Amino acid sequence: MIAVLAAVFSLTAGHAIAIDEVEFFRAARWVGEGQVPFRDFWEHHTPLQWFVFAPFARVAWGEGVGALLAMRWLQLPFWIATFAMLWSLMSTRERWARWVAIALPLTSWTFLQKAIEFRVDTLGCFFVVAALWLMQRRRMFWAGVALSLAVLANLRLAPVVAVAALIPLFRHFFVVTAALSGHTPRSGAMRRATAEAAVATKLLACGALLVAAIALAYLTFTSSLNAAWQQVFVETAAANRLLPFQASMFFSKLAALATDPGGIFVWILGLAGVVIALRRRTEHAEWVFAALLVVAIASIAAMRVSYAYHFEIVVVLFVPFIAIAVQAMAEQQRAIAIVLVASLAVSVWNSVFRAQDAELAAQHATIRFVHERTQPGDRVFDAVGYAWKRRPAWRYWFVPLMVHMLDRTLTVAELRDANPAAVIADYRMSILLSRHADLARYLTSHYVPVLRNAWLPGMSARIDAHRGAEWIVPASGEYRVYASPLLARHPWFARPLLTGAPAMRDVPIEILLAQVPASAVVISVDGKPAQSPLRLQRGSIVRASAGEAMGVFLVRGNETALFRDAGPFDVLDQLPAPHVPSWQSR
Numbered sequence: 001m002i003a004v005l006a007a008v009f010s011l012t013a014g015h016a017i018a019i020d021e022v023e024f025f026r027a028a029r030w031v032g033e034g035q036v037p038f039r040d041f042w043e044h045h046t047p048l049q050w051f052v053f054a055p056f057a058r059v060a061w062g063e064g065v066g067a068l069l070a071m072r073w074l075q076l077p078f079w080i081a082t083f084a085m086l087w088s089l090m091s092t093r094e095r096w097a098r099w100v101a102i103a104l105p106l107t108s109w110t111f112l113q114k115a116i117e118f119r120v121d122t123l124g125c126f127f128v129v130a131a132l133w134l135m136q137r138r139r140m141f142w143a144g145v146a147l148s149l150a151v152l153a154n155l156r157l158a159p160v161v162a163v164a165a166l167i168p169l170f171r172h173f174f175v176v177t178a179a180l181s182g183h184t185p186r187s188g189a190m191r192r193a194t195a196e197a198a199v200a201t202k203l204l205a206c207g208a209l210l211v212a213a214i215a216l217a218y219l220t221f222t223s224s225l226n227a228a229w230q231q232v233f234v235e236t237a238a239a240n241r242l243l244p245f246q247a248s249m250f251f252s253k254l255a256a257l258a259t260d261p262g263g264i265f266v267w268i269l270g271l272a273g274v275v276i277a278l279r280r281r282t283e284h285a286e287w288v289f290a291a292l293l294v295v296a297i298a299s300i301a302a303m304r305v306s307y308a309y310h311f312e313i314v315v316v317l318f319v320p321f322i323a324i325a326v327q328a329m330a331e332q333q334r335a336i337a338i339v340l341v342a343s344l345a346v347s348v349w350n351s352v353f354r355a356q357d358a359e360l361a362a363q364h365a366t367i368r369f370v371h372e373r374t375q376p377g378d379r380v381f382d383a384v385g386y387a388w389k390r391r392p393a394w395r396y397w398f399v400p401l402m403v404h405m406l407d408r409t410l411t412v413a414e415l416r417d418a419n420p421a422a423v424i425a426d427y428r429m430s431i432l433l434s435r436h437a438d439l440a441r442y443l444t445s446h447y448v449p450v451l452r453n454a455w456l457p458g459m460s461a462r463i464d465a466h467r468g469a470e471w472i473v474p475a476s477g478e479y480r481v482y483a484s485p486l487l488a489r490h491p492w493f494a495r496p497l498l499t500g501a502p503a504m505r506d507v508p509i510e511i512l513l514a515q516v517p518a519s520a521v522v523i524s525v526d527g528k529p530a531q532s533p534l535r536l537q538r539g540s541i542v543r544a545s546a547g548e549a550m551g552v553f554l555v556r557g558n559e560t561a562l563f564r565d566a567g568p569f570d571v572l573d574q575l576p577a578p579h580v581p582s583w584q585s586r
Contacts, residue, residue, distance in 0.1 A: 014355035014581055016571045017068050017363050019384045019428065020309075021118040023398050024049055025057055025068050026385040032058030039224035042395055044231050044402065048152040049120045063371040064364035067388070071118040078126040079115060085133040086319045093323040100336055101323035104269065105315050107343035108262030109350045114309040121312045124154030128164065128292075129316060135167055136285075140200045144207025152215060155232065157313060159299040163291055165208065168200035239402035243304035250301045253308050259350070259575075262343035266318055273321025276328055286324070293317040305401065355581040362567030366454050369566070370422045373456060378421035381443075383428035393420040399432050412442045419538070421475065423447050423455040427570045430497040444496040446474045450559055452500040452509075453569040459542065459554040462493040463521075468545035469552065473536045477556040481532035482513055483521040483544075487551025492563070499563060502570055511562040513555065521546045 030041055032054035037047040050057075056074050061067030083102055090098045105111050115122070127150035134143035147161045219225040257263040274293065277286035296317055300310045326336060363386075370380060370387050380387035383399040394410050396403050423429070423443060433440035448458035458479070461469030491499055491509055498504055522545045523530050534554070536542065544552050553562065 013360065014351060014357055015113055015116060016356035016359035017065055018117050018119075018571070019398070019426075021068055021071070022385045022388070024118055024120060025053075025071055026388045026397070028053045028057035028071075029388055032056075036222045036224050038219075038227035038231050039222060041397065042231060044236050044400075045120055046152050046155045046232060048149060049123050052123065053118075062368075063389070064368040065360060066364075068118060072116055075118060075122045076116075078122050082126045082129050082316065083319075085129045086316070089129075089133055089136060090320050090323045093320075094327050094330075096333065097323040097327035100326045100340065101319045103340060104262060104266055104322055104343070105319065106262075107340060107347045108260055108266055108315070109347040110256050110260045110263045110308060111266070111312065111315050112347065112351065114312060117309070119309055120154045121309055124150050124157045125313050125316045127153055128157060128160060128313065131161075131164055132167075132289075135164075138200075140168070140203035141207040144204040144209075145211050146207075147204070148208040148211035152211065156299070156303075156310065159295050160292055160313060163295045164288075165204060167288055168197045168204060235406060236402065239405040240304050242405045243401075246304075250303075250306050253306055253311065256308060259346070260343075261339070261346050265339055265343060266315055266322065269322045269325040270318030271321075272328075273318075273324035276324050277321060286320070289317060289320055293321070349578075350575060352581060353578050354575040355579075356571060356576060357581045358576065359568050359571050361582070362453075362569045365566040366424065366451055366569055369451055369454050370424060373450075373454075374421040379418050380422045380424065381415065381418070381420040381429075382424040383432050384424070384426060386424050386426075387422065390421070393418040399428050404431070404435060409436065410439060412438055415439065415442065416472070416474075419474070421457070425449070425453050425455055425497075425500050427501065430501065433497055440497065444492075445469075446471060448553055448555060449492070449499060449563050450561075451564050451566050452504075453566070456556065458556050460492065460552060461544065462488050462549070462551050463544055463546050464488075464549040465547050468543060470544075471542045471554075473538050473540045473542060475556065476536060476538045479532070479534045479536055479554045479556050480513075481521065481523060481534065481544075481552065481554055482511075482516045483519045483546065483550050483552040484516050485519065485548060485550045487511070487516065487553065488549045490551055493551055500569060502568060502572060505568060509563045510565060511553075513553075513560055513562065519546070519550055521550065521552060 024045075027037065027041070027043055027045075027047070028050040031037060031047070031050040035041060037043055037050060053071060053074060057067070057071065061070050087098055087102060090101060093101075127146045131143045131146035131150065134140075134146060144165075147164055150157050150161050216225070219228050254267075257267070270293075274290050277290055280286060293314065296313050300306050300314070303310070329336065367386050371389055374380060374387070374390055376389065378390050379393040380390040381393040382397070385392070385398045393415060396408055396410075433443065443455070445461055446457065446459055447455035448460050449455045457475035457477075459469075459471040459473075461471075463469050490511070491504070491507065499509060523532070523534065524543045525534060525536065526540050534542070542554065544554075546552075555562065
């Protein structure tokens with residue numbers, strides 16, 4: 001119950017939105033609006049999750065993070081069903097061992113924090129376990145359906161699914177081996193096993209092929225087959241080939257378990273259970289689970305880039321082996337109970353008293369701000385997709401590592417034509433702009449940070465007696481001019497891409513516009529002298545000059561401050577410092 005309450009807090013107010021959650025939610029929302037994946041918007045994941053949650057993502061859930069928090073709750077039944085099926089798969093184990101096997105992963109905060117996120121891994125794990133559960137009941141056709149759906153939910157699970165599809169042959173192998181070794185009568189045993197394996201394999205293949213045929217038919221009829229092939233397979237493979245393989249990447253993710261006793265014991269008891277199971281050569285089901293587990297771990301280790309959430313399927317497949325290990329330790333129930341309590345205490349501490357409530361609040365404030373300051377038809381330039389109620393300013397509406405590996409570029413002319421009404425400047429955006437200096441120069445001179453991480457149309461420059469500034473007005477409206485020698489020393493003019501970075505959190509950079517003293521600056525619009533406030537039209541040419549060094553800001557509307565701090569917007573890998581959290585649902 002305590003673990004459940006900690007999870008509820010994380011679901012509601014204690015765990016910041018991950019960038020992948022934004023991607024998957026926005027894709028689901030577009031599908032709910034009638035758009036076709038790959039044809040109408042760029043993606044590189046298989047799309048089942050978006051279709052499942054599309055009816056819910058389409059609903060207006062407010063202007064901030066409430067929409068994504070709702071998605072977390074909506075996917076929770078799939079995790080409940082996954083663990084319920086695992087409970088059923090362990091029916092031959094003692095009840096105590098089964099309870100421990102189910103409870104231990106829930107005390108692992110590294111697993112729990114990723115499991116609550118709105119990810120494709122949730123559906124992927126659900127369908128893999130559903131396939132195994134259906135196979136246990138000899139529902140081979142529906143097991144094939146589930147295996148195919150697992151791949152459509154999460155392509156990374158394809159190696160695990162491929163091995164699971166061989167389960168009928170594994171069973172045949174064990175029956176034949178038992179017959180040849182004398183454990184079962186030879187007469188008719190091998191013949192029956194061969195016939196059953198053939199029928200089971202055919203049914204499994206029929207179920208899997210049916211789903212694949214439906215998916216291919218949809219892609220064909222919507223004219224998105226070529227785009228899907230290009231984005232999901234060709235571009236992903238090309239980007240992966242450009243990435244160097246580093247075995248340390250895999251082990252660095254395991255290093256996170258150092259502060260997670262629950263996660264440590266999941267691996268210890270899980271691996272111990274594997275060893276115990278493999279010593280029982282007559283238990284073919286345990287061998288099959290072990291094969292799936294080995295393939296899952298090996299496929300993650302072989303990835304050029306791996307993340308903590310990749311291990312969700314590993315933890316799920318560990319559960320039956322944890323039960324085996326716990327049952328073998330029947331005389332150590334007190335020690336196991338102590339392990340559970342200690343793991344739970346650390347999990348609650350990290351989930352509640354080292355929560356990311358401040359980060360979630362900053363995300364909520366920034367996303368809501370952008371939606372409030374833009375109109376439904378506007379475009380927003382964003383490298384994650386936070387402004388999900390607005391159109392993206394670039395085809396690559398989120399910018400993962402593969403976009404950089406494929407060297408996809410956006411020119412200043414293309415961005416100016418897109419005419420974004422706002423820019424959300426997170427660490428992904430800073431990486432993008434650091435790779436494209438001309439784009440960075442344009443954005444940092446034609447947009448001003450009203451919030452540290454939310455830029456609106458406006459103009460700025462550092463000028464002096466020898467060098468003025470010239471801008472092309474990015475948006476029509478009334479602008480006020482703020483200029484001062486003191487502003488020339490503002491960090492915006494030295495390191496603009498870092499003003500919203502975590503490293504600048506403690507640096508006071510907010511500008512209260514009412515306190516900016518009047519300074520002598522000469523302004524002209526389309527060659528004609530002008531004074532603040534300026535009535536400007538998009539595309540007009542504005543020039544500024546001065547007799548001394550000063551910083552100049554041309555701010556649209558009635559803003560009272562720039563660089564306002566909404567809180568820590570970028571989410572870091574390390575946990576926040578211990579604090580009393582704020583439980584505020586959004």
